[in-house]
Amino acid sequence: MGRPRIERRHGAHRRAFWGAACAAAIFAAPGLHRATAGTLPGIGRRETAGDSLGVNKAEYQGWKTYHTYCDRCHGGDAMGSTMAPNLRRSVGPEGSITHDVFLQRVTDGVADKGMPAWKGVLSPEQMEAIWAYVRARSGGRLAPGRPHLASGAKTDSGS
């Protein structure tokens, strides 16, 4: 709003002054976009692509399904609990749960250890979506909290 456009500069300027100006421009530019998005009516939450709660459709569905069926044991935000393992670790580099093993565990459960079988309750698509959500959480790209569809993952700016 009346603020001068800040030009991005790349490469050519070697002196420290221009280095600092360059960094400032790079950090300021997304901030300006975000400020603009924040002025849209009816949007309480940032809608900017690339923020840490922005997800694609599969991840969003996965979050909803996880929230309904899994978090009472595996913990809110897939953080783990005293009842069940931290799935972020299970599917990450330190864990042993590959994509195929994940689907098998979710489908068949681990009856003698208290992990229910979800076959007949969840569709294969829902299981894949939970995988996508847990992987996004595991990699650290998705912050804890309620995610929202990133702009570009939907066709309009409505609800």
Ligand code: HEC
């Ligand atoms: C009633 C509690 C409970 C619920 C609800 C539950 N789980 Fe589990 N889950 C467990 C327990 C306990 C284990 C550990 C089993 C073992 O020791 O092998 C487990 C293990 C797993 C594993 C293997 C992790 C590992 O590192 O061995 C995956 C994957 C998993 N659960 C996914 C899910 C998903 C996805 C949901 C929701 C659809 C879900 N679970 C719901 C209790 C639960």
